[in-house]
Amino acid sequence: MIKKVASLANSDIKNIRTDPMLLLAFIGPLILIVVYHTGIPVGLSILESQFNVDMRLYEKLVFLVFLFMLPLITGMLGGFLMLEEKESQLITYYSITPLGQKGYVLFRLTVPFLITFVSVLLFMKFSHFSSMPIIWFIFTAIITSMLAPLISLFLASFATTRVDGFALSKMSSLLIVAPFILFLVPSGMQWIGGVLLTFWITKLFQSAWSNPSEFIVHLVVSLCAHLIVLLFLCRRFSRQIA
Template sequence: MKSVFHLIKGDMKQIYRDPMLLISLIGPLLLILLVRFILPFATAQFALGAYNGLLASFFILLIPLLLGIMAGFIMLDERDDKMIDYFAVTPLSKQGYLLYRLLLPGVLTVLYGYIYLEWASPVSLPILDKLLVTVMLAMEAPIICLFLVTIAANKIEGLALSKGVGLVVFVPFIVYFVSESWNWAGGILPTFWPAKLFLIEGVHLMNSLFIGVLGAGIHIFYIIQLSKRFLRKTD
């Protein structure tokens, strides 16, 4: 438990000192305010009402992206400073350290995602769809975090890689503009599945369950595989 408190205390100090991490932490809140107060005005001015589902799915995907990048940068710093090796020999263990690092952005994503869906989203989803979207978003932040720390050799590479990772938030445009028979190819990307729930036509319980369960399975697969790769890489 002391190791966890040490991590939390260290995170607070690091985020406060690093403007990029601070922006990643408060960025989702600023995004929510933008969608709540600015987007309706822009939608009315430019007649974008028909694209509300597309815009809602695009903006909500930015939440796990920002938080996943934040967690990834923290882990890259700790790996460079050999802190992961230190935690590996404490009661927390390397697996416990990884669990904490993945839970942090996941929990923050759930909190921000709930506020977004209940207060700011330009479209209202059925309760089941909200739950499924929230579950998948909670796993996307850890996926982004793990992707950065397993691919990047250091924080500089992580910064460059994060720009490429950011492209995944444009997946909703594939779902929206590409024909139904072809856009399923985007299903290999985790962000495809929550976007699909936003853009599905009509309210169909079985369709929502199919998309949600399959999407959650894809997310879990990525987390397991990337976690294994991280643990091997830090041995």
């Protein structure tokens, strides 16, 4: 079992090293973290001086957009790897090995989650928007990181080729729209964004920042929404590779 997991991980490393797109996706989270913490403050300062606008009003919006890009990039990486194995029938091979179908799916969901979780922790740790109780800090990081395996499963479940995967990955980018809805759209119309998982994560952060009494409610709603989507995608993908 361990040997099969190691073999699968080694295969991933080779694919990432030889495919520039996958390599960029792999180091993408680190690039985003560096850009956010070094370039964004300078950029906001320039915009503020040029247009005489208080950019502090938009700092949380920028924070959330960059935060959601972390699971988006990692999830796409995992999804493209799964699509490649799907096209080459490697998934069928893995299903008859000691690793098994369940072991394969578990591996493919766990790795994007863990990579994103570490990235999110680092991103939030060095941000001044992370001032919240440590348990809330961990929960928000976990919920945000759950997006990565969901995006991987979404691409692997609905795309048949990597070309399809590129098209669907653009659709996945709509997840970044949620913060704009909650920050810029009138409150009475904001609930149209409720179909997006990132809408509930944004609500979770907003409650942690300004309305702590609603944090648990938004945490439960967000967790349930993620689990429902995960169950649906797992069943769909399992039927495809059965």
